[in-house]
Amino acid sequence: MTAQLEYPDLQDSDALLSVQGLWKVFGPKAQRVPRRPELAALDRTDLYAKTGCTAAVRDLSFDVAPGEVFVVMGLSGSGKSTLVRCLTRLIEPTAGRLVFEGEDLRAADEKRLRALRRSKFSMVFQHFGLLPHRKVIDNVSYGLEIRGESKPDRRRRAQEVIDLVGLSGNEHLYPEQLSGGMQQRVGLARALANDPDVLLFDEPFSALDPLIRREMQTEVVRLHREVGKTMVFITHDLSEALKLGDRILLMRDGAAVQLGTGDELVGAPADDYVREFVRDVQRADVLTLRWIARRPRDGEPLDGPELGPDVLVREATRLVLEADRPVKVVSNGTLLGVIGDEEILAVVADN
């Protein structure tokens, strides 16, 4: 309830996927919890004590723009995996609206939902969810098979995405013969095969080694650049969120804590929880000059070098320290502020 209204930079009309007041409550007579304000206001322990219910997702609202990488972050148990399953109704939401391309998803019947899942959405799972009795190529073409495409067509398409994710040469192996990273590439290829509009990732890399994880993150960045899909990405790893996300939704106990870009989370934490969360981040790598510029002091020389507001602090450090006067932060010809040595050092030394 804190964050969603603070960043109304997207109009409903240009959102690809719009989530409004979404609830998912597990437990007996779950329906009553979102309906009755006195129950909806209870925190986790009180709600459980009073009703035996657990709210995994509480009154979430956000929009995902076309082509955006939208990251949902939170610790385990914060409801992020439930949220992503609610988006395609793999888990049926308890209350709220889901609008995809102007269509009300919650009103879709079983058949329509299947059609959407077959062509518009795809999901990548934490433990891959591969079918051990099928070869790589048959795993990848599973989605095409169930929507009734002919064998030559699906073979051709499967081969395309296998090449795209860098699995060439492994088509006829079985999943158990591949490493974890390679298995997740199969999961990725399977999700890409039916050419969806939205890719949903449920902590896809948390079961992988750190090295492989970084490699796969780079892979996702590359794929996003090449195929330009909209992505909803679930993770508990802040550096992953900062690396991939255009915007990040931070969740706690099912509710939104803050929604914003990476530098907004680091530069302007909404509360102590977020501040604690982002404490160990290399701030210089995340913050841009916009966050540290200050109003010029009286009599300060304003003929120093100019930089844009979206330059990272790390990139500006050398220039600012070498300049003998404050650096100006200018956007479209307007002076936003200046940055001197102490502002830069405050960020860099903080690490």
Added chain:
Amino acid sequence: MAAITSDMEVEVRRPRRSVIVGVLLVVWVAAYFVLRGIDTLVLGGQETTPLHRWLTEHRDGVGQGNVFFDAIRIAVDHFVVLLQNVISQPSFDRPVPVIGWLGVVAIAAYCAWAFGNWKVAVLTAAGLAFVGLQGLWQESMDTLALTVAAVLLSLLVAIPLGIWAGLSDRAFRVATLVLDLMQTLPTFVYLAPLTLFFAIGPAAATIATLIYAAPPAVRLTAHAIRSVPPESVEAARSLGSTRGQTLLKVLLPMSRSTVVVGINQTIMAALSMVTVAALIDAPGLGQTVLKALQTLDVGVAFNAGLAIVVIAIVLDRVTTAAGDRPWRTASVRRKVLLGVGALAVLVAIWFSRTYVWAAEFPSDVNVGSRIAVVATDVTNWVHNVFGGFTYGLRDAVTIGLLNPLEGLLTGSPWWLVSAVVVALAAVLGGWRGAVPAAVCLVLLVATGVWQDSMVTLASTLLATVVVVAVGLALGVWAGRNRRVDTWIRPVLDAGQTMPPFVYLVPFLALFGTSRFTAIAAAVVFAVPVTTKIVADGIRAVPVATVEAANSVGSSAWQVISKVQLPVARRAITLAVNQGLIYVLSMVVVGGLVGAGALGYDVAAGFAQSELYGKGLAAGLAIVLLGVMLDRITQAAARRTQNFQNRGDKR
């Protein structure tokens, strides 16, 4: 002094349960000497009660008149006869079956190779050739035809039920309840009531086998479907699979190996039931064993028993190999070889339809008679050398233990026995034990075979005591020692897959026909399951608990008696329960080798039509005994569990 004692609170402690049990038994024995011979409800071998005569009269009324049961019987009969025509009996105006021995061996070996591997294919060919050499080809094929029919019908019912129970929580709960109940009934008891509906013959045998063999397949199919990782199912749904697609393309393929384990258990259960079903005139090896047992021809019984063991081993190995086969689809080379193999099989079938030598198993090399002679010789030798010892042991146990116990049970008035049993049940299991016990005892009296029931009960109790003692010792040993476990477990597994008939043969050789023989066979039959459950229970005791006990300096015996056995108490009561049921079913089969009583009544009921009703009543009495013993031990188990829970809360 008086003042002091009056001030003290007198603590009224309930006496320990073992004390109450002891007092009850002493009172019983005392009463026995006073009341001996009154109201003992004796019924002679050829005597019958009005109930028995009524059942005999209505033997055909229910089965033959009823359209529903008739339709089932005729359909099943046709199916079995069809299979027999194909592999075992002369058919279609030819003196030989449709496919001769060479064709059958080729088909069986080919299937073993295609579903398993070449090793089990060789084993299959060798095994079938061996039973042919034993001179038991046709009997073996009858057994195989009946087993195949029963297994196919079982799976037809069991797999869909298992899938249903795998998908629906409610169906799963109902199925678990029903299957648990079915497993408590001794195998033997299915036979009697079924003959009422389906008449004596292959149909009733097949249906009895079906009922006995289907549960493992239902259970394991449901379990397999439930253990498919939820993420794979979710992935399939997220790609837009329909329910049918998810089932066919994800759930079923991923449950395959566990379902095959279920099929394996179904096949083994079917084989063992098909041989026992010889009692209701099912054709095959069971008949041979049965006739030999009845004429005390140990050599022939051993030969046929050996054939059953060989077939059991072949079926077990092949299905196990089929379950272990990895996911991979066949390589091109294997596909070509499979195609060539199929051609070879067709050629073999053609040979077996064209040449007599390939159709009828050659009888000139008959190993069977030699095996029978050797077995008889060995038996005689054992008789001569150990006869003094084995017969002495038998007589000592019979006179020292069995006769007094049986005398106590059969000589006391029925109401005295009933009162004592209900009281014991109440002490051990509360009302949950006492009420079912009372109901079962009343019904036992109504069956009219009270005294035979008491004879069977005496043998069952004695055998169970031995089984529990041996099972506990072996189970604790195996549970505490991994090496012993890996060594002992295959033996136990093998023991459990053998049809019960087979056990009788060696004991017949050692001890002759007697009640003791049945008890000894029952002990050997029931020890594996008891040992396994105890060993698993001991193993399940948390390592930390045992380490804690060791760290305070307990001796091995103290660890066993004060930590491991008490913690594993639930497993041990379950072991006693299963031991009882296994013993009961074996003691009944032992009616064939001189144990008499209920087992004999049932067998006689199948053999002599005028005793049919009595046999049926005896079958019912076995069910009642089984249910009574099961309820009492279950209630006792629950009671100990409650004590533990209450202790935990404190």
